[in-house]
Amino acid sequence: MTFDDVATRVPAAIRERAAALDAADPLAGYRAAFIESQDVVAYLDGNSLGRPLKATRANLTRFVDGPWADRLIRSWDEGWMNAPTELGDLIGRVVLGAGPGQTVVADSTTVMLYKLVRAAVDARPGRDEIVIDSENFPTDRFVVEGVAAERGLTIRWIHPDPAAGVRTEQVRAAVGPRTALVLLSHVAYRSGYLADLAAITAVAHEAGALMLWDLCHSAGAVELALDEHEVDLAVGCTYKYLNGGPGAPAFGYVARRLQDRLRQPVQGWMGAADPFAMGDRYEPATGIRRFISGTPPIVGMLPMRDMLELIDEAGMPAIRAKSSKLTSFAIEVADELLVPLGVRLASPRASGERGGHVTFDHPDFKRVTEELWARGVIPDFRPPHGLRVGLSPLSTSFSELAVGLTMVAEVLTQERS
Numbered sequence: 215m216t217f218d219d220v221a222t223r224v225p226a227a228i229r230e231r232a233a234a235l236d237a238a239d240p241l242a243g244y245r246a247a248f249i250e251s252q253d254v255v256a257y258l259d260g261n262s263l264g265r266p267l268k269a270t271r272a273n274l275t276r277f278v279d280g281p282w283a284d285r286l287i288r289s290w291d292e293g294w295m296n297a298p299t300e301l302g303d304l305i306g307r308v309v310l311g312a313g314p315g316q317t318v319v320a321d322s323t324t325v326m327l328y329k330l331v332r333a334a335v336d337a338r339p340g341r342d343e344i345v346i347d348s349e350n351f352p353t354d355r356f357v358v359e360g361v362a363a364e365r366g367l368t369i370r371w372i373h374p375d376p377a378a379g380v381r382t383e384q385v386r387a388a389v390g391p392r393t394a395l396v397l398l399s400h401v402a403y404r405s406g407y408l409a410d411l412a413a414i415t416a417v418a419h420e421a422g423a424l425m426l427w428d429l430c431h432s433a434g435a436v437e438l439a440l441d442e443h444e445v446d447l448a449v450g451c452t453y454k455y456l457n458g459g460p461g462a463p464a465f466g467y468v469a470r471r472l473q474d475r476l477r478q479p480v481q482g483w484m485g486a487a488d489p490f491a492m493g494d495r496y497e498p499a500t501g502i503r504r505f506i507s508g509t510p511p512i513v514g515m516l517p518m519r520d521m522l523e524l525i526d527e528a529g530m531p532a533i534r535a536k537s538s539k540l541t542s543f544a545i546e547v548a549d550e551l552l553v554p555l556g557v558r559l560a561s562p563r564a565s566g567e568r569g570g571h572v573t574f575d576h577p578d579f580k581r582v583t584e585e586l587w588a589r590g591v592i593p594d595f596r597p598p599h600g601l602r603v604g605l606s607p608l609s610t611s612f613s614e615l616a617v618g619l620t621m622v623a624e625v626l627t628q629e630r631s
């Protein structure tokens with residue numbers, strides 16, 4: 215099945231609206247920068263694994279031949295040692311609204327999250343509670359449960375509406391003089407709900423707590439201003455909207471004012487003040503370097519550079535504007551094609567409350583997703599019965615989205631008959 219086959223089956227009015235949106239899209243040209251996938255009709259999962267760029271294919275080969283094959287170990291002195299902070303600064307400037315010296319690239323998100331949660335609660339002695347929500351991504355909940363058990367802390371759970379997310383008043387009601395840390399996702403992994411980062415950070419601070427944001431589903435989709443909003447700590451994935459490739463390392467942000475007061479628990483030689491002194495005792499580096507543990511994953515840091523270059527060129531305001539249009543169009547098409555089939559929107563309707571993805575619920579969506587994948591239409595399934603549509607603004611077109619959702623309607627109709 216090809217894109218053109220399915221395109222003829224999209225209802226004419228929807229096809230025309232999609233074509234008009236594509237024609238008016240100032241970012242449409244960026245699609246040509248991505249490698250075409252052989253049997254994919256519509257890729258609706260850019261928030262899980264971003265598509266590779268053509269530039270990345272060339273740059274990976276160049277890297278193997280040059281810095282690796284030719285320069286060998288000398289490359290550590292010629293740039294690799296500084297790659298975690300240099301790339302961190304680039305992510306900070308292009309997507310996080312963070313000045314230099316506060317962002318580092320290392321580890322997986324899970325490991326970075328553990329390091330920052332542990333460092334944060336230890337920096338608030340006398341406070342014995344962590345605030346988190348029951349709809350947060352499993353890794354966030356599991357890490358907090360692990361740290362709470364290690365440190366004898368209590369978890370104060372917020373229970374948000376699963377089709378929305380954590381509201382500021384819920385945080386206000388949960389924090390107090392015992393709160394050491396509040397950990398929330400800025401964009402909820404399931405519903406796509408966009409939390410009020412500025413207001414919630416202020417509420418955490420009023421209670422004397424530190425605020426840690428999981429930016430996995432925000433970085434590269436939603437505008438961020440971490441410095442301006444005085445965020446303390448943040449983590450995020452780079453393989454989603456930053457197209458870093460499967461297993462690309464995480465980024466961690468630690469506000470400069472806190473860095474020398476925080477002590478992270480995975481004390482490795484690469485975060486030590488002088489790694490090559492091979493000293494007897496661990497002495498943490500000053501600044502953001504102390505949040506590194508082991509040897510930086512240099513190869514895994516390459517592809518995201520290509521995407522960051524495109525994001526820098528396109529600009530986050532334009533990317534966010536297209537992202538909002540894509541999610542609005544997804545809801546509009548679903549209202550016409552899917553709601554009559556019993557599908558329910560499981561994301562906020564107000565575009566200001568949404569990140570870059572939307573989720574729809576239907577009891578048959580597990581089976582439907584399997585069939586869609588077999589036909590080259592690739593959304594995500596999220597239990598209990600959510601079909602998650604992730605729309606990466608630089609690589610997704612409105613026509614692709616219309617084709618994908620038309621196929622969802624077709625498969626759902628067939629499954630029911």
Ligand SMILES: Cc1ncc(COP(=O)(O)O)c(C=O)c1O
Binds near residue numbers: 324353431451464
């Ligand atoms: C919101 C959120 N947090 C954390 C993670 C975990 O990241 P990792 O598997 O890189 O540790 C993910 C992964 O998808 C995520 O979506």
